[in-house]
Amino acid sequence: MHGTFRVGLVRYEKPYASVAAAVESAGGWGSVGPDTRVFIKPNIVCWTSATVFPKWGVITTSRVVEDVVRCLRDAGVGTIRIGEGMVRLDPKDKTLADDAFRALGYETVVRRYGVTLVDVFKRPFRKTAVADGVELSFNVDALDSDLIVDLPVLKTHAQTVVSLGIKNLKGLIDIPSRKRCHSPDPHWNLHRMVAALPKALPPIFTVIDGIFSNERGPAFDGTAHRMEVLTASRDILSADMVGAFLLGYGVRDVPHLVYAAEDAGRPTDLSDIRVVGESPEALRRPHAYGFDYNADGSLPEAMAKMGIRGVHYRKYDDTLCTYCSFMNGLVLTAIARAWQGTPWDDVEVLTGKAMNPSPGKKHTILLGRCMTQRHRDNPSIAHPIAVPGCPPKPEQIARAFHEAGIVMDPAVLKSHAVYPGRFLKRYAGRPEFDEAFFQVH
Numbered sequence: 001m002h003g004t005f006r007v008g009l010v011r012y013e014k015p016y017a018s019v020a021a022a023v024e025s026a027g028g029w030g031s032v033g034p035d036t037r038v039f040i041k042p043n044i045v046c047w048t049s050a051t052v053f054p055k056w057g058v059i060t061t062s063r064v065v066e067d068v069v070r071c072l073r074d075a076g077v078g079t080i081r082i083g084e085g086m087v088r089l090d091p092k093d094k095t096l097a098d099d100a101f102r103a104l105g106y107e108t109v110v111r112r113y114g115v116t117l118v119d120v121f122k123r124p125f126r127k128t129a130v131a132d133g134v135e136l137s138f139n140v141d142a143l144d145s146d147l148i149v150d151l152p153v154l155k156t157h158a159q160t161v162v163s164l165g166i167k168n169l170k171g172l173i174d175i176p177s178r179k180r181c182h183s184p185d186p187h188w189n190l191h192r193m194v195a196a197l198p199k200a201l202p203p204i205f206t207v208i209d210g211i212f213s214n215e216r217g218p219a220f221d222g223t224a225h226r227m228e229v230l231t232a233s234r235d236i237l238s239a240d241m242v243g244a245f246l247l248g249y250g251v252r253d254v255p256h257l258v259y260a261a262e263d264a265g266r267p268t269d270l271s272d273i274r275v276v277g278e279s280p281e282a283l284r285r286p287h288a289y290g291f292d293y294n295a296d297g298s299l300p301e302a303m304a305k306m307g308i309r310g311v312h313y314r315k316y317d318d319t320l321c322t323y324c325s326f327m328n329g330l331v332l333t334a335i336a337r338a339w340q341g342t343p344w345d346d347v348e349v350l351t352g353k354a355m356n357p358s359p360g361k362k363h364t365i366l367l368g369r370c371m372t373q374r375h376r377d378n379p380s381i382a383h384p385i386a387v388p389g390c391p392p393k394p395e396q397i398a399r400a401f402h403e404a405g406i407v408m409d410p411a412v413l414k415s416h417a418v419y420p421g422r423f424l425k426r427y428a429g430r431p432e433f434d435e436a437f438f439q440v441h
């Protein structure tokens with residue numbers, strides 16, 4: 001890797017110095033000063049205050065957030081905002097971001113460095129063209145900044161293969177725009193939409209936080225690893241190409257990076273990238289991204305191994321938005337818990353915006369508004385059971401499955417707040433998964 005786009009790659013060793021070294025290896029912030037308005041975008045993804053919050057490999061460490069703020073202050077930057085628009089199942093929830101910012105120690109960062117915190121959903125959005133005829137609504141504070149400092153986590157993603165700097169920008173758009181990103185349009189598909197996210201934004205400096213990484217991310221049901229690596233660049237695409245390499249993927253394996261490279265007229269073999277610092281080959285550690293399904297794709301592998309029969313729940317596709325996707329995990333858990341050993345009566349579940357029914361099923365559950373609108377009147381479905389919410393509500397889902405003969409516990413569907421805690425138990429007692437990275441002292 002000897003090209004013209006510079007990427008800094010350092011091992012994480014200690015507070016402040018490692019982030020400062022990553023920024024320096026990338027060639028520094030560029031021209032910044034007292035008049036520069038910086039918007040920092042960490043990756044907080046989702047939040048719950050009902051249990052231990054999702055952390056290792058899921059959200060940006062507070063360690064990196066504080067160290068980036070300190071580096072920016074050292075460089076004389078005048079205005080710093082830290083903002084995120086985390087996924088919330090209840091759009092009326094006004095305290096989620098405040099809870100997250102408090103628990104992650106951001107209030108201490110505010111006091112210590114005079115930064116401002118931004119809950120993206122409490123601020124206006126502005127429609128902005130990302131391509132001819134394609135508009136998304138972005139947070140105004142990010143749009144009106146002079147520099148965005150993008151702090152993704154080093155992770156894979158079940159739909160987009162990797163979730164790094166470019167994908168992290170999805171947290172700056174409003175909910176209708178997010179749903180639009182998961183479009184069934186074969187041209188403006190999820191990957192092309194994600195690739196277009198940086199186009200309307202100010203210059204972006206990316207620092208990929210790889211102190212912890214996430215395999216089968218982006219959320220807490222993946223597997224976290226301690227990776228100890230920071231990747232930084234003034235060029236977001238180059239940072240992501242190197243990040244993908246570290247996770248075991250070539251650019252050609254990641255559709256949104258291919259689209260972004262094609263748009264920029266750049267090669268996909270990393271030949272125009274110059275890595276300064278560590279060797280990417282030495283730090284590479286392949287991470288899987290997808291969840292395994294059985295041979296005919298009718299059930300997740302783990303459920304098929306339980307012997308579950310009589311329900312056909314096809315693998316999610318790219319049109320399934322984050323909101324339905326979140327419910328999907330809970331629905332699958334509720335089905336697994338409802339299994340008593342007697343096969344159900346030939347039930348199919350359709351999700352996302354593009355699925356079509358399999359022929360001859362006795363009961364077809366149309367999960368979400370998109371499937372309801374698409375198939376409610378489909379004459380090839382013997383017994384359609386619509387769950388029209390966007391995303392569907394737990395009570396509606398439980399009723400629909402009951403109608404199809406699957407009696408599930410609605411409490412499981414409402415357990416999203418305690419759900420992360422179950423997955424995080426596996427890291428208990430392992431000193432490499434240190435809580436201190438998510439605190440500011």
Ligand code: SF4
Nearest residue numbers: 321324368369370390
């Ligand atoms: S129903 Fe689900 S897939 Fe359709 S727009 Fe709503 S959240 Fe997205």
